[in-house]
Amino acid sequence: MPTSMPAGWAGGWIIAALVIAALAGLPIAAILVASLSGGIGALAHLARTMLGEYVWNTGLLMLLAGTFAALVGTGCAWLVAASDFPGRRVLGWALVLPLAVPAYIAAYIYADMLDFAGPVQTALRGFTGWGARDYAFPEIRSLGGGALVLGLVLYPYVYLLARTAFATQSLTQFRAARSLGAGPARAFRQVALPAARPAIAGGLALVLMEVLADFGVAEYFAIPTFSTGIFRSWLAMGDKPAALKLAAVMLLFVVALVALEAATRAGRSDSRDGLTARAGAEPLVALSPLGKALAFIACLAPVLLGFVVPAGYLGMMAMSDVALAATGNLAAYAADSLWLGLAASGVCLVAALLLAFARARSPSRLTAGAIRLGTLGYALPGALLAVGLLAPLGALDQSLTRFARDALGWTGGLLLTGTSAILVYALSVRFLTVAYNSVSGGMARIPPALDSAARSLGAGPARVLARIYTPLLAPSLAGAAALVFIDTVRELPATLILRPFNLETLATRTYRLASDERLVEASIPALILLAAGLLPVLLLNRLSRR
Secondary structure, X not given: OOOOOOHHHHHXXXXXXXXXXXXXXXXXXXXXXXXXXXXXXXXXXXXXXXXXXXXXXHHHHHHHHXXXXXXXXXXXXXXXXXXOOOOHHHHHHHOXXXXXXXXXXXXXXXXXXXXXXXXXXXXXXXXXXXXXXXXXXOOOOOHHHHHHHHHHHHHHHHHHHHHHHHHHXXXXXXXXXXXXXOOHHHHHHHHHHHHHHHHHHHHXXXXXXXXXXXXXXXXXXXXXXXXXXXXXXXXXXXXHHHHHHHHHHHHHHHHHHHHHXXXXXXXXXXXXXXXXXXXXXXXXXXOOHHHHHHHHHHHHHHHHHHHHHHHXXXXXXXXXXXXXXOOOOHHHHHHHHHHHHHHXXXXXXXXXXXXXXXXXXXXXXXXXXXXXXXXXXXXXXHHHHHHHHHHHHHHHXXXXXXXXXXXXXXXXXXXXXXXXXXXXXXXXHHHHHHHHHHHHHHHHXXXXXXXXXXXXXXXXXXXXXXXXXXXXXXXXXXXXXXXXXXXXXXXOHHHHXXXXXXXXXXXXXXXXXXXXXXXXXXXXXXXXXXXXXXXXXXXXHHHHHO
């Protein structure tokens, strides 16, 4: 890293980082300011009416889904990393595939499959001979059903980090415990699991962030959570102060999860002993033939339920005449998704480049704090971001429109909130972290001597960026753009709240059709979204294996 640079360069990078941080922190500031309005009376009224229900349901949903994801992810990671059984290599990467399925699409599919008239209950009635009589069957459209669906598609977050932790921790300690008479289960509980606990907790924090941000599953299963409460208060009831106060309470959950994720990341450590000893060695745990069969079933079940069943069910429906007849406007929805994803990707790439350069060229505490605030969007749910941006930008938009009308004779309506600009803004804040992580990783692999040599020859910042860094960062930039694009296409709550009336993406189209119980017509756009999610999932798996 360069040890000296012109003062103008450093000052310019710091200013750029501060501007991006201010833009990214605007929704948080707006929510905090709005939470103070109305005084204690407004908060007491909120607590008496809906707050308790939202806190309870959101907390319970996070607890159940997080517990399920932690158990499945950790268990499968240990089996893949420490034992040998048929299909282990294939299942090792296939266990990541459920992450490609958007949670709301999985909810639509399982609700349709497990309803009274669905194929599962119909087959059970035909097999048992119950006919049309009532009989006890678990209700999928419930808080427990929502937790199960979310856990099925989110457990790969825990699996990826746990698998890496198990594969890189010291094997000497585990084998020493076995040599002292500890059985495989006891050695796992007392040696391997404590060493991997920071990584497991980090994956669990990511799962809980996704559960907190979920809107599609909770809304479709009629679970009153913060996301659905904010959506209904803002749009259905028109109670904007209540929506902002709910967002403020939701922000407390976000802060707690960010602190948990940061604490677990600081506690992770790797051991080169794990990497070197594992190559060509016998598995840590020798399984019996029955144990191998059970391990195979335990690792296969999450893949089947989390990916194969949803993908297969969607594919079956997509081949029907009803689904094919509903593709008349599919090109328009795909075009809206395409340009929205490209716009958000472009904004995120520019901002990520500026932040990465600010970090590398001016590594001060001020810059680090600005980058931390600027990349906080990954933890902010879409509904929270939407209402946090609409409040200040709506007031600004009204003032600008009034000035344009009085001074310039403008009659075109609102300038910001009536267009897609605010939606691109929100999505860029939400997914800037994805682009920054990719760009900063690529920046770390570029020798600082190239920058120093270019400056010594009189090249300015723009020329250094265009002639040296952009070509070298091309793979990182392409990867960042692809990830942001796919996340943007799949985003639901922020798009629903902020989109203009003439914009319909694949995600919103799928949501509207499924909400009207027209899942067959929604199958093709849903299948496109599922296929698009495979790229970041496979990339995550490749990086994790490295």
